[in-house]
Amino acid sequence: MPGVDEHETDTVRAARADARAQAGRTARAMPYVPASSTPFPPPDVDPATLTWAETVAPGNYTHKALARGTRVRFTDVTGEACAHVLLYNADQPWERLNVADTVKISWQAYLTAGHPLLSGDGRVLATIVSDEAGGHHDALCGTSTTAANDAKYGHGGSAPHGGTPSGRALFTLAAAKHGLGPRDLPPSISFFQGVRVADDGSTSFTGGAGPGTSVELLAELPVVILVANVPHPADPRPEYVCGPLRVHAWRDAPTAPGDPQWDSTPEAHRAYLNTADYVTARGW
């Protein structure tokens, strides 16, 4: 970054020239617009179909309204990312991720490929369609709060402008940018860091799956997705450890008859049927 003495901003014209001279710079974490200009193009994807490309900094967040049939790939660049995710029906956002239904209806607490991410309205918001991270994910511990981060990392840094921002603080901002408020932040899920449960109910942190692994979500409805990239709340390390999160998304097709997840279980089958029924009624 240039020092303050490198800017000439004593007049409006000079300030305008100075501002415009900043264009074209790059940062380690930034969106790539248009998405096809990503410096990290997925080798298996036609760049022309990309709709979202971004690197999210540790302790930062992103969000997007996505079309039904969008495939989103999250990549844990260093093995230290933790993508906390919330999903909403973009058109009727009071329909949103319901973590309890997501695990109970699937009879499975641990998330991996094939798991439908359910709303509380009996439909699928998105499906986990690929998981290179071997289930290093979590549907039990949610994200961090200011109170938790203050207790763990010391007071004062848990707000978005601090050095140890909490997932909830970042979700609050991401939600606000879609007209959603603090009441609209239900329990979230996280990718790339997880826990396992012992017989006595105690949880143990698994950590990540190593650098370079990806997980993919397929939007089954038009969705708003909120993503906070912050340490997992069960991460026992006393330091705020988090790595960059890469996001790419492209146009694909929603789950349909013949796809393996369409009738992977009786419960998932009826969830996809309900989703298709909703889409048909909407005339989409």
Add this chain to the structure above:
Amino acid sequence: MTGILDPASYAEGTVLDLAGPLSGGEVTVDEVIPPRAPWSAVVPAGHVLTLVDVGGNQSGDCLLYNARDTAERYSVPDTIAWSGNVYVRTGTVLRSNLGRPLATVTANEIDRQDTIGGACGKESNTLRYGHHTLSEHGCRENFLAEAARYGMGARDIVSNLNWFMNVPIEADGTLGIVDGISGPGKRVAFRAEMDVLVLVSNCPQMNNPCNDFNPTPLRVIVTAGPPDGPR
């Protein structure tokens, strides 16, 4: 149908045990929640709510809110992350979405209480059991109806507690609602750490064992807590 406290109103062999409060102090609330019905009250800070499983293995779905600002509400993941355990037992602090204590479990007469199984509902029943169950009443409907009395709606209904429900998680992550480990007159009690709005749905589910396929009443008793402390 005879009275809700008449065993003849329920499946053959039903035993009803109203028990009593698990905490001392003046009784400020003492009500029976009929089968399938919602219930709510504000419990002041320091007061203790005892829930009695009158007929045994009757799930009491429960949500808590900061009574002064209901945007702060019970959070399953914060409760689990802070306690390091997915089951709720004596001593478990029931945390809000801000990580703050809403209530503390002060007594519990079964091995463990559930907070990962969520609430049943009409739409989710269609996934779990088939579309023929859509007409059946659910806890989500009870929560929505009761929350509406306080100006709250769908976005205020989040993942909940299930008193007296049994949800084991196996080593590979398989989980589900199985036969209960409670019985007639078994109780749980929690002390409000702030003024809390408590919503309870006496679960109407008839398609799994969370109510022993025999919905029965719950008794809710609120006591002012000390001077004589827990009983």
